[in-house]
Amino acid sequence: MNAHAAGVRTHGGVRRPGPAAPTWIQPRYMADFACLADACPNTCCKGWTIEVDPGTAERWRRHADPAHRARLTTALVERRDPGAPVRTVMRLGSNGCCTLLREDGLCSVHAEFGEDWLAESCRNYPRLETGTGSLRHRAGSIGCVEVARRVLGEPDALTEASEGDPLVMLAPVGIDGIPARGPAIGDQEAAWLRSVVLRLFGRHDLPWSARVALFTITIEDLGRIDLVRSRRRLLDLVLRTESVLRRPELAGFDGIFPAEPERVVPTLVPIVRVLLEVGRSDAPIAETARALTVSFESAGDATSLGSLVENLASASRKGLEPELDARPHLRGNLVAAALLHERFPVGRPSTAVDAAWNAALFWALWKLLVCGVVFLSDKPFETAAVEVAYRLGRIFAHWPAAQSALRRDLDRRGVRTSALLAALLR
Ligand code: SF4
Secondary structure, eight states, X not given: OTTOSTTOOOOOOOOXXXXXXXXXXXXXXXXXXXXXXXGOTTOTTBSSOOBOOHHHHHHHHTOSSHHHHHHHHHTEEEEOOTTSOOEEEEOBOTTSBBTTBOXXXXXXXXXXXXXXXSOHHHHHTTEEEEOOXXXXXXXXXXXXXXXXXXXXXXXXXXXEEEEXXXXXXXXXXXXXXXXXXXXXXXXXXXXXXXXXXHHHHTOTTSOHHHHHHHHHHHHHHHTTOOTXXXXXXXXXXXXXXXXHHHSGGGGGGGGSSOOOHHHHHHHHHHHHHHHHGGGGTOHHHHHHHHHHHHHHHHHOSHHHHHHHHHHHHHHIIIIXXXXXXXXXXXXXXXHHHHHHHTTTTOSSHHHHHHHHHHHHHXXXXXXXXXXXXXXXXXXXXXXXXXXXHHHHHHHHHHOHHHHHHHHHHHHHTXXXXXXXXXXXXX
C-alpha cells in the first residue's frame, strides 16, 4: 500500500548500513520490491481491515488545515469488537476500498502529504520484519499481488540477499556478543535455519519428493528440541540438513514419503468448508470451494468423499502436475514464501513447527483451489496460480484462527504426523 502515491515506486525499504546499522537479510523478491501502485489489479486498499496506529490517527485529527483535518478524520472509524480493545481502522466505501484511495488507484494521503503521513500498516505493507539486534530479516506477505507474481514467476525470487556486515551471521557467541538463551530460537539461529531451508527448497534440480522428505525430517527433529536443555541440538540439526543437502544421494530420499491424496483430501475438507464461509471477504475463493465440494456437501458420506478424492487426484494429475513440472522452481518458491509469510522460524521450536504446518496447509489448499479455478473457468494457469496465491494469503492473514483450529483438529484426531505433513506438501 505504501507506494500508491503519485506513481512513486518505492523499493524494499533497505536502510543503508552505517557503522551501527543492522545487517538485513531478505529474499530477492523483497530486496528490489516495487509496489505496482495504480497498475495493481487487486489493490490491498480493498477488502481489508486497515489498522491505523494511534500516532497517525492523532496526527490526522490535529492537521492544521481544517478542510484536510475534516477529510482525514472522516476516513477513520472506531472499531469495537467484543472482548477486544477499541481499534481505529480506515473507513471502507461501498466498493470495499479505503475512502482515501483515489479513482486512479493512487493513495491521496501519500500523494498530497507524503509517505510520512501514511499509517504504519500502509507504510510497511507488504513487508514482514523480524529480528531485533544487529541481524534482521525482511520477507513479504504472499497476500500482495506483486509478491505472489514474483514468487511464482521468478526462479531466483527466494534467493537470499544480505545488506550490511555479513560477519554478523557467523559471530561465534551470538548477536551483539550475547549468546541466545531461553526457550525461543535466537535471531542468529533463526537466520541459519531459515537459510538452509530456503536453499533446500531452492534446489530446483532435485525431485520435489526428495526436498519434501528432507524438510519433513528436519521439521520432525526441530519439534523435539528443547532449547533450554540444549542449544547445540539446533546447530547440529542445521549442520546435518546442510550436509545432507550437499550429498548426491539426496535424490534417493524420493520414496520416503509417498504422495497420498486419500490422506490429504479428508484433512482439507473441514478447511474448505470454512472457505465457503469467507464469501464475504473473497467471493471467488468461496465460489471455487463450493464448486469443488458440491458433491460432498450434498451427500457428505464416505462414498462421496472417496469420489472427491478420486476426482481431485485425477484433476491434479491431468491439469496441475504437468504445469508444475514445466516450472521446476514453482513448488519450492511458493512453499518457501508461505513459510516466510508465517515468519518461520521465529519463536519456540514448536511455533516454528506450527508455521511449517501452516505453510503446508497453504500449499495443499493452493493446489486444490488452482485445480478448481483452472477446471471451472477458462483462466490460464499463470493467472489462476497468482490469483489464488494472493487471495489465500489475504484470507489467512485475516483469519489465523482457521489454521490453528485445523491444527487442533488434527491433534485431536491424532493424525498430525510427519507422514501427513509430507503428504500435504507433495
Ligand atoms: S497488493 Fe502489493 S502491489 Fe498491489 S497495491 Fe498492495 S502493495 Fe502494491
